[in-house]
Amino acid sequence: MRNVLREWQAELRQTFTGTRGAVPGWVPRLEEGDDAGYHLPGSAVWAVHGSMTTIVAGIRALLMQALHPGALAGVQDHSRFREDPLGRLAGTIRWIFTVSYGSTSAAHEASGFVLRLHESVRGDYVDAHGIARSYAANDPELLRWVHIAFTDAFLSAHKIWGRPIPGGPDAYVREWAHAGRLMGVDSPPLSEAEMREQLDSWYRAGDLRSDERVAEIVAFIRNPPLHPSLRPGYKMLFAAAVSSLEPKYRDMLGLRAPRLGPFPLPVRFGTKVTLAVVGVALGGVRPGGRMGPSEQAARRRLRRLGFAA
Template sequence: MRNVLREWQSELKQTFTGTRDAVPEWVGRLAEGDDAGFHLPGSAVWAVHGGMPTIVAGIRALLMQALHPGALAGVHDHSRFREDPLGRLAGTIRWIFTVSYGSTGAARAASGWVLRLHESVHGEYTDGHGMVRPYAANDPELLRWVHIAFTDAFLSAHKIWGGPIPGGPDAYVREWAQAGTLMGVEAPPLSEADMRRQLDRWYDDGELASGAKVAETVAFIRDPPLHPALRPGYRVLFAAAVASLEPKYREMLGLRTARLGPIPLPVKLATKITLGVVHLALGRVGPSEQAARERLRRLGFAG
């Protein structure tokens, strides 16, 4: 069992950070800085982003983001997700954790780095109404879609598999709105109800679409090039992400909840067990949170 956990630990670190053994250099830098950052221990953001359901949330966010043809075109036309999907994942995780745990300067620098990468991402796409339109990754409307799909995914997964959120779901949406602002989102939603209304607007207005590119993306997310040791657990987590989706989005993605004939499979319980094993492999407190606490202790914010 110990050897299995050690193998899982190494492969999980490789998947999430790009390195099997050492803590990534950027994580150590989260201990630097001269202020507390945008989020503190006891915040809703720390509660949600420090939990294992974020793994399910990441899969759900990718599935949801694929439904906006403008966002999907940017990924297909400019991203190296096919050649280096884990590298793209590690970059996304770096930004999330830097905004969550870093100083305000580190959070702004990480967001600026992403926005500069986006500057060259532009082209054309066919929208949900069949019209050809231009897109740019830094377009405020596309940034809004990505931000809301992310926020919805992380909140939804945590509500199913996570613990209490300080201040409740509205506090998480309100606090994580700061990340949207850093990324150029204009007036991001500040409550769960507002977030749901904005998310539904894209669906109701026919701005979302399925099709061959969506099917290709879903197939890739369903079966990414993971180490064989991680694949059984990933299948459970993918099923969890699918089960957590609203039926209308699941239908657009061409997905169904896991079943054995007419009998639904116990995805919620299987996911809880799988996340428990991942938690055991990775440790109780992640290195990003540890580095943030080191900075906070130095500044007198935390013991």
């Protein structure tokens, strides 16, 4: 039984970090650097990104991002998500945690690496109005869409399953705007209301689209090639992401809030339990508030530099 549990933990770590070991090799390097970074202990970003709610948020963000035809074309034409979905996930997690917990130089380096990868991501697509267009992953409009869909997802999931955010939701949107600027987003939103207004502006303008390509992506996100031992928990987390979506976006994606006949399923409670189990297995946030390894590395850097940590 103990060997089965260890194998399950190893598979879980491989899924979310890209390594079967307890801590990915890049995490200890967050201790390096000569400044405090963009975000500090007690910040809204540390509160949100140090929570296991980020797992649900990641699924929701992928679903939302698929609704923009330009962003979807870039993923389908250039991403290796079918061949190596876990590698793409691990890379995204590394960027998020580096910007959240690393020094400013580490955050710039990680963001620059992603932007350089994007330089070759170009092609053509038909927008939601039937007009043929060219796309580039570093196009300001597409970068804005990805940033806002990300911010909306992480904030929404945390508001449902997370603890109170220092400074409230506006503080998280304002602080995470640093990440948007690092990725080339001009004047990212600085409040929850501004963020939701910009998100809904794409919807009102008819710039989002649901078609067979979106359905293909949704089907893949619903049933990714995970180890069999991880699938029951993932089903709950996917249901959580779906339940957290605004009804209009859920309808566009062809999804429904989980129900058993006429009764809604207890997704909130089931998700809270699932996230607690995953947190223990990953060695991250645990009952009692133990911090994850990325935050521990960041605090060691801060103490070395003379900051209270």
